Amino acid sequence: MKTIRKIVSGYDFIEKWVLIVLTLIMVIVIAAQVFTRYVLGDALYWSEELGKFIFVWISWLGVSAGMKEKEHIQVRLVHDALRKKGLFKAQETLELLLNLCWFITSIIVTYYGIGIVGMQMDTGVYGASTGIPMWIPYLCVPISGAIICLRLIGEMYKNVNDLFVKRKEGVNG
Amino acid sequence: GCGGGGGDDSSADGDKIMIRIASDETSDTPCSEATEIFKKQVEEKSGGKMTVEYFCDSAMGDEREIAESVNMGNLEMGIISGCYLATYDENWYLVDMPYVFSDREAMYKHLDGEVGQILKDGLKKNSKIECLDFADGSFKVLLNSKKEVKTVKDIANLKFRSQESQMNMSIYKAWKSTAVPMGFSEIYTALQQGTVDGVDTSPLYQRSGKFYEVGKYYTMTNHQALLMTSIINTDFMASLPEDMQQVIRDASKEAYGVQERSIVKEAEEYACKVMDDAGCKRHDLTDAELKTFKDASVAVYDEYSKVVDPKLYELMGL
Amino acid sequence: MGSIVMLFGGMILLIFIGVPVGYAIGLSTICTYASYSNVSISLISQNCFTGLNSFVLLAIPFFILAGVIMGEGGIAKRLVDLADSIIGFVTGGLGMVAILTSTFFGAITGSGNATTSAVGALLIPSMEEKKYGRVFSSTLVASAGAIGIIIPPSIPFVIYGVSTGTSIGDLFIAGIIPGLLMALVLMIACYIISKKNGYGGSDTKPSAKHILVSAKNGIWALLAPVIILGGIYAGIFTPTESAVVAVVYSILVGFFIYRELTIKKLIDAIYKTAIINGITSFIIAFSASMCKFISIERIPDMICDAITSITDSKIAILLLLNIVLLLIGMLIDIIPAIIILAPIFLPLVESYGMSPIQFGVMLVLNLGIGFVTPPYGSTLFVASAISKVPVDRMFKTAFVFTGVLSIVLLIVTYLPAASLALIQ
């Protein structure tokens, strides 16, 4: 358990800094695009495509970071109603169900995402302006999908724990 | 219009083969009209075994996305510009080069002949896309909001919006001008606000994008063929019985290889008339003026001689 | 029909039990694809990339970042001080500042999300400081985001113009009066709500001295909008590029002039932006998949047939159409909605004598109101991400603003002059 926690917090740290650095690069690349066109009189031809690729990457990595920060946009009406009525078991079951829906979606996206990346590698397609192989920008879909799935497994483990184990302990104690 | 006949749950019955074909064009372009012909022929000749659904107006995404979808098998067919196929097979840079075809007839002859075959074979080898036929999206002309362009010298220091492809960057570099890559939907505002001074596309798309509303001059440079291709997913094609494959090939040849080419000239004249009527000033190049553009373009042939099959250069006499 | 129930019913159900909005759209789309279509589900994974691979969308994180940095670096504070010294004595004054700023930003960006993210990151914290309710502030800024796509330039108008062959220049001009009307009705609503709740309206009347001091303190801050607006109108950069210029400018001013920005604050601002972007942008990708299915199933054709089978009175058809469009705006994003709806509905209204320009304004306005209607309210999500107010707590106030904006919608629908008067 302790090692898992260590790995998770280590990953969280890396994710945070990857996001910060990629966002900075995106700013610098597009700023350079404006600068070279107007100050040096010569347009960069690769900056726009690179900016877009980075944007897709930070958007999907950001989904995972948003999970860690517990900031995702969710309607909490049912959740709050159950808590008000003191139906903690129902509330925990709902949490488990929501995480399961999320997990199913994510695992499907990841599965087909791997297929697409493999296919892009086979055909050797590359970005028109940057020359970056297209599997690299597409890779963010399965990678972030897998990370989201792992985070959700952790969440669901907690849900189940709260529902069954903790309750028993509560009764015993 | 309303209804339009579609809307049946045709995906439900298993025997019928559904062909989804997508483009980013509006429903009134020559390629869209040709697609209606294609649809009619396929449905008739297959005895109702195959149905065709056409998705225009970018409903299935832009041209790059359509190419990717066909490559992945998420779409059966697409109608896209040939330049987007260069990322699958570099030989396709050839069709995008400036002044590579001396005129329309020469272009048809090459594309229907050995050159076209090499391009098709290379594409099929490197991807899951088969190019069936070549349609004619007319030739690119230069429209701008600053001044009347007569020679290649006139466009130095002008900024032109261009499709996102390396070839366009090379062309504008060779012409000592600047290319600014941006998506189709951003062009109008960029031209209006002066972020770009001009846009290079064929009269058909100058008209459909309404760029003549914000640009004052256009020059018939005809510098680049805006080649359109009908493409199909190879796995899908292989899954069909021989006779059905033939139905698709025949219909594609008739629609894009014959009919489309016969209506494009009229569409081009109409598009130019719309631009003229809107007060956009047209300039036709004299031979001497044209030569300045052609001479400046030679650098591009040299640049791409490393990536394009030498056989193609030889066939094109480059 | 089953497919429609599964797609929209599933999405609404999943959102209301609390599945994160993006994943509710994703899951209902996956289920519908699997049950009703022979398209491979891999299209969803493909759209996870292609749905976001757009230069226009890049403006969103940039404007969020610029707003957050302006907040950290002291620019926002000075701008708000200045606005407050002028209009702060009025009830709801800062709310009106938010609406006017949105109108200005709307004249820059052409995107509702970008307008809301820029104005929200700048003003929601300040409004909170001046004791405005957080729910009210975030909902107001989200609603004002809709002005951004009616006041030119406007990406939705460009999309509509290209897909229907309507003059984009005329559409832009046609948007001016309705856009200003939207600002006006929102300001009236803002005044009434603020009066009721006692927001704003200090006893101190504005003094010339106070305004001058604030203006002097805020001169560099004031230059920010001037540079963004001026840069775009002088043709120096595109709206997306202007967002990145705003970022660079606010970093420079924050570091070297106001000296309130530190490296640590900058890094925090970047991470905060990455989180806000991370919980909003991916929704657009799933929404793109959903719209592909709507296209494939020819759902707009079915709606069109249904409307004409009910009635053939022009007034009734336009009313029905508005209701349908508002409902659609509740569920899907504006750009794909225009692409799939415009070519199908335009011939219908044209046969009743409506001009394509007027319909364009009506369509975009409808879908713009959809920015703040649950369950899929894109600017609501952005505002919620910035202010941390849960979306469901914003629904009630959003409903009020939706009603107010619907007045403008009715004017545009039944009074052609509202959109056509400025066009020769």
Ligand code: NA
């Ligand atoms: Na705007």
Ligand code: NA
């Ligand atoms: Na909505």
